[in-house]
Amino acid sequence: DAMVIQNPRYQVTQFGKPVTLSCSQTLNHNVMYWYQQKSSQAPKLLFHYYDKDFNNEADTPDNFQSRRPNTSFCFLDIRSPGLGDAAMYLCATSRETGGGQPQHFGDGTRLSIL
Amino acid sequence: GNSVTQMEGPVTLSEEAFLTINCTYTATGYPSLFWYVQYPGEGLQLLLKATKADDKGSNKGFEATYRKETTSFHLEKGSVQVSDSAVYFCALLDTGRRALTFGSGTRLQVQP
Numbered sequence: 179d180a181m182v183i184q185n186p187r188y189q190v191t192q193f194g195k196p197v198t199l200s201c202s203q204t205l206n207h208n209v210m211y212w213y214q215q216k217s218s219q220a221p222k223l224l225f226h227y228y229d230k231d232f233n234n235e236a237d238t239p240d241n242f243q244s245r246r247p248n249t250s251f252c253f254l255d256i257r258s259p260g261l262g263d264a265a266m267y268l269c270a271t272s273r274e275t276g277g278g279q280p281q282h283f284g285d286g287t288r289l290s291i292l
Numbered sequence: 293g294n295s296v297t298q299m300e301g302p303v304t305l306s307e308e309a310f311l312t313i314n315c316t317y318t319a320t321g322y323p324s325l326f327w328y329v330q331y332p333g334e335g336l337q338l339l340l341k342a343t344k345a346d347d348k349g350s351n352k353g354f355e356a357t358y359r360k361e362t363t364s365f366h367l368e369k370g371s372v373q374v375s376d377s378a379v380y381f382c383a384l385l386d387t388g389r390r391a392l393t394f395g396s397g398t399r400l401q402v403q404p
Contacts, residue, residue: 184335209390220381220394221336233390268335275390278324278343283335 181205182284184269190290191259199254199287200269201269207282209275210252215286216280221268227252228275256289264291294309294319301379305372305402312345313367313380313398315356321387325349325358326375328381330397336381339367372402 183202191197201210209228213221225234227246241263243255258262266288270281299314319360324343328336340349346362354369365382382395 182335216333218397219390220396223391226390228390235391270336278341278385280326280338280341281392282338283328285333285335288333 182269182271182282184284184287185269186287187285188290190292192292193261194258197256197259197289199256199267199269199289201252201254201260201284202250202266203252203269203271203282204250205271205273205282206249206250207273209272210246211270211272211281212242212252212254215266215269217265219287224254259289259291261291264289294323294384294389296382296384296393296395298380298382298398301397301399303398305400305401307374307402307404308371310392311356311367311369311372311376311400311403312381312402314369315365315382315395317363317382317384317393319363319384319386321389323386325356326383326385326392327354327356327365327367328383328394330379330381332378340381372400374402374404376400377402379381 211226212224215221245253266286268286269284272279272281285291326341327339329339340351342349342358348357379397383392
Protein backbone atom coordinates (compact mmCIF):
# COMPACT_ATOMS: atom_id res chain seq x y z
CA ASP A 179 0.00 0.00 0.00
CA ALA A 180 2.94 2.31 0.69
CA MET A 181 3.55 4.52 -2.32
CA VAL A 182 6.77 6.34 -1.45
CA ILE A 183 9.18 4.08 0.38
CA GLN A 184 12.36 5.22 2.04
CA ASN A 185 15.08 2.94 3.26
CA PRO A 186 16.36 2.68 5.83
CA ARG A 187 14.15 4.44 8.38
CA TYR A 188 17.18 5.07 10.57
CA GLN A 189 20.76 5.40 9.38
CA VAL A 190 23.85 5.92 11.48
CA THR A 191 27.15 6.83 9.89
CA GLN A 192 30.49 8.14 10.99
CA PHE A 193 31.75 11.66 10.50
CA GLY A 194 33.15 11.88 6.97
CA LYS A 195 32.00 8.43 5.87
CA PRO A 196 29.89 8.49 2.68
CA VAL A 197 26.29 7.44 3.05
CA THR A 198 23.47 6.78 0.59
CA LEU A 199 19.77 7.04 1.31
CA SER A 200 17.24 5.49 -1.02
CA CYS A 201 13.73 6.24 -2.13
CA SER A 202 11.38 4.29 -4.35
CA GLN A 203 7.89 5.01 -5.60
CA THR A 204 5.04 2.97 -7.00
CA LEU A 205 3.10 5.99 -8.27
CA ASN A 206 4.96 6.35 -11.58
CA HIS A 207 5.29 10.07 -10.89
CA ASN A 208 7.51 12.24 -13.03
CA VAL A 209 8.99 14.30 -10.23
CA MET A 210 11.00 13.17 -7.21
CA TYR A 211 12.21 15.51 -4.48
CA TRP A 212 14.65 15.34 -1.59
CA TYR A 213 14.05 17.51 1.47
CA GLN A 214 16.15 17.96 4.59
CA GLN A 215 14.29 18.53 7.85
CA LYS A 216 16.19 19.45 10.97
CA SER A 217 14.67 19.17 14.38
CA SER A 218 11.60 21.37 14.89
CA GLN A 219 12.05 23.03 11.51
CA ALA A 220 10.20 23.01 8.21
CA PRO A 221 11.45 20.76 5.43
CA LYS A 222 13.97 22.40 3.13
CA LEU A 223 14.24 21.35 -0.50
CA LEU A 224 17.69 20.10 -1.53
CA PHE A 225 17.01 19.17 -5.16
CA HIS A 226 14.54 17.43 -7.40
CA TYR A 227 14.33 15.46 -10.61
CA TYR A 228 11.77 16.04 -13.31
CA ASP A 229 12.15 12.75 -15.11
CA LYS A 230 15.93 12.72 -15.71
CA ASP A 231 16.32 16.47 -15.48
CA PHE A 232 18.18 17.32 -12.26
CA ASN A 233 17.45 20.61 -10.49
CA ASN A 234 19.66 21.71 -7.62
CA GLU A 235 18.60 24.39 -5.15
CA ALA A 236 21.05 27.27 -5.05
CA ASP A 237 21.97 26.81 -1.39
CA THR A 238 22.32 23.02 -1.37
CA PRO A 239 25.87 22.15 -0.27
CA ASP A 240 28.14 20.41 -2.78
CA ASN A 241 28.40 17.58 -0.28
CA PHE A 242 24.92 16.46 -1.32
CA GLN A 243 24.33 14.69 -4.60
CA SER A 244 21.55 12.66 -6.12
CA ARG A 245 20.98 9.94 -8.68
CA ARG A 246 17.84 8.78 -10.40
CA PRO A 247 18.62 5.64 -12.40
CA ASN A 248 14.99 5.07 -13.41
CA THR A 249 11.48 6.39 -12.79
CA SER A 250 11.00 4.43 -9.60
CA PHE A 251 14.20 5.06 -7.69
CA CYS A 252 16.07 8.08 -6.44
CA PHE A 253 19.14 8.19 -4.21
CA LEU A 254 20.62 10.85 -1.97
CA ASP A 255 24.41 10.62 -1.58
CA ILE A 256 26.20 12.53 1.15
CA ARG A 257 29.88 12.40 0.29
CA SER A 258 31.42 13.48 3.60
CA PRO A 259 28.76 13.87 6.28
CA GLY A 260 29.38 16.43 8.96
CA LEU A 261 27.67 16.73 12.31
CA GLY A 262 25.43 19.43 10.87
CA ASP A 263 23.99 16.98 8.36
CA ALA A 264 22.19 15.01 11.05
CA ALA A 265 18.54 15.39 10.13
CA MET A 266 15.45 13.68 8.78
CA TYR A 267 15.64 13.29 5.01
CA LEU A 268 12.32 13.20 3.24
CA CYS A 269 11.65 11.97 -0.26
CA ALA A 270 8.54 13.14 -2.09
CA THR A 271 6.98 12.66 -5.50
CA SER A 272 4.45 14.44 -7.64
CA ARG A 273 2.88 13.65 -10.98
CA GLU A 274 3.79 17.00 -12.43
CA THR A 275 5.13 20.26 -11.14
CA GLY A 276 2.86 23.17 -10.34
CA GLY A 277 -0.84 23.26 -11.13
CA GLY A 278 -1.78 22.34 -7.60
CA GLN A 279 -0.25 18.88 -7.84
CA PRO A 280 0.29 17.65 -4.28
CA GLN A 281 3.56 16.09 -3.23
CA HIS A 282 3.43 12.65 -1.64
CA PHE A 283 6.01 12.04 1.06
CA GLY A 284 7.71 8.94 2.36
CA ASP A 285 8.20 8.33 6.07
CA GLY A 286 11.73 9.68 5.92
CA THR A 287 15.16 8.47 6.92
CA ARG A 288 16.58 9.82 10.14
CA LEU A 289 20.32 10.21 9.76
CA SER A 290 22.63 10.31 12.76
CA ILE A 291 26.33 11.18 12.57
CA LEU A 292 28.77 9.77 15.12
CA GLY B 293 9.81 35.95 -2.67
CA ASN B 294 7.34 33.44 -1.35
CA SER B 295 6.78 32.85 2.32
CA VAL B 296 4.35 31.17 4.70
CA THR B 297 3.75 32.31 8.26
CA GLN B 298 2.09 30.06 10.81
CA MET B 299 1.11 30.69 14.38
CA GLU B 300 3.70 29.47 16.82
CA GLY B 301 3.00 26.45 18.92
CA PRO B 302 2.60 24.37 20.77
CA VAL B 303 -1.15 24.62 20.75
CA THR B 304 -2.58 22.64 23.66
CA LEU B 305 -6.27 21.77 23.64
CA SER B 306 -8.60 19.45 25.47
CA GLU B 307 -10.35 16.73 23.55
CA GLU B 308 -13.45 17.95 21.65
CA ALA B 309 -12.24 21.56 21.65
CA PHE B 310 -12.36 23.74 18.54
CA LEU B 311 -9.10 24.13 16.65
CA THR B 312 -7.81 27.00 14.58
CA ILE B 313 -4.25 27.18 13.28
CA ASN B 314 -3.58 30.42 11.46
CA CYS B 315 -1.63 30.54 8.20
CA THR B 316 -0.90 33.53 6.00
CA TYR B 317 1.20 33.67 2.88
CA THR B 318 2.95 35.92 0.40
CA ALA B 319 3.41 34.82 -3.17
CA THR B 320 4.28 36.39 -6.47
CA GLY B 321 1.83 34.35 -8.54
CA TYR B 322 -1.36 32.42 -7.94
CA PRO B 323 -0.35 29.68 -5.57
CA SER B 324 -1.97 26.44 -4.57
CA LEU B 325 -2.19 25.99 -0.82
CA PHE B 326 -1.77 22.87 1.27
CA TRP B 327 -1.90 21.61 4.80
CA TYR B 328 0.37 18.70 5.68
CA VAL B 329 0.42 16.78 8.96
CA GLN B 330 3.43 15.06 10.47
CA TYR B 331 2.97 12.49 13.22
CA PRO B 332 5.94 11.74 15.49
CA GLY B 333 8.71 9.90 13.67
CA GLU B 334 6.88 9.91 10.34
CA GLY B 335 6.94 11.76 7.06
CA LEU B 336 4.45 14.38 5.94
CA GLN B 337 0.93 13.42 4.92
CA LEU B 338 -1.21 15.63 2.76
CA LEU B 339 -4.20 16.69 4.82
CA LEU B 340 -6.03 18.99 2.39
CA LYS B 341 -5.46 21.43 -0.43
CA ALA B 342 -7.05 24.32 -2.32
CA THR B 343 -5.96 25.49 -5.73
CA LYS B 344 -7.80 28.78 -6.22
CA ALA B 345 -9.44 31.60 -4.31
CA ASP B 346 -12.54 30.69 -2.27
CA ASP B 347 -11.86 26.95 -2.62
CA LYS B 348 -12.43 25.01 0.58
CA GLY B 349 -10.28 21.96 1.23
CA SER B 350 -11.56 19.39 3.70
CA ASN B 351 -10.51 16.00 5.04
CA LYS B 352 -11.01 14.02 8.26
CA GLY B 353 -13.04 16.84 9.80
CA PHE B 354 -10.40 19.48 9.03
CA GLU B 355 -11.22 22.42 6.78
CA ALA B 356 -9.39 25.39 5.31
CA THR B 357 -10.62 28.08 2.93
CA TYR B 358 -8.36 29.87 0.44
CA ARG B 359 -8.87 33.59 1.15
CA LYS B 360 -7.11 35.69 -1.46
CA GLU B 361 -8.24 39.00 0.02
CA THR B 362 -6.57 38.24 3.34
CA THR B 363 -3.88 35.90 1.89
CA SER B 364 -4.84 33.29 4.46
CA PHE B 365 -5.50 29.57 4.66
CA HIS B 366 -6.42 28.90 8.29
CA LEU B 367 -6.91 25.31 9.40
CA GLU B 368 -9.99 24.49 11.50
CA LYS B 369 -11.56 21.48 13.12
CA GLY B 370 -14.72 21.50 15.16
CA SER B 371 -13.79 18.81 17.67
CA VAL B 372 -10.22 17.59 18.06
CA GLN B 373 -9.19 14.16 19.25
CA VAL B 374 -6.08 12.94 21.02
CA SER B 375 -5.10 11.21 17.78
CA ASP B 376 -4.88 14.63 16.08
CA SER B 377 -1.77 15.44 18.09
CA ALA B 378 0.91 16.14 15.50
CA VAL B 379 2.78 18.94 13.77
CA TYR B 380 0.82 20.77 11.08
CA PHE B 381 2.55 22.51 8.18
CA CYS B 382 0.98 25.06 5.90
CA ALA B 383 2.60 25.19 2.46
CA LEU B 384 2.23 26.88 -0.88
CA LEU B 385 3.19 25.98 -4.42
CA ASP B 386 3.55 29.06 -6.53
CA THR B 387 2.83 29.29 -10.24
CA GLY B 388 5.79 28.06 -12.26
CA ARG B 389 7.64 26.78 -9.21
CA ARG B 390 8.45 23.17 -8.44
CA ALA B 391 9.22 23.41 -4.74
CA LEU B 392 6.82 23.75 -1.86
CA THR B 393 7.36 26.66 0.48
CA PHE B 394 6.58 25.51 4.00
CA GLY B 395 5.67 27.40 7.12
CA SER B 396 7.60 26.60 10.27
CA GLY B 397 4.98 24.15 11.53
CA THR B 398 2.61 24.24 14.51
CA ARG B 399 2.66 21.50 17.09
CA LEU B 400 -0.79 20.50 18.34
CA GLN B 401 -1.15 18.64 21.61
CA VAL B 402 -4.60 17.32 22.48
CA GLN B 403 -5.14 16.18 26.04
CA PRO B 404 -7.82 13.67 27.07
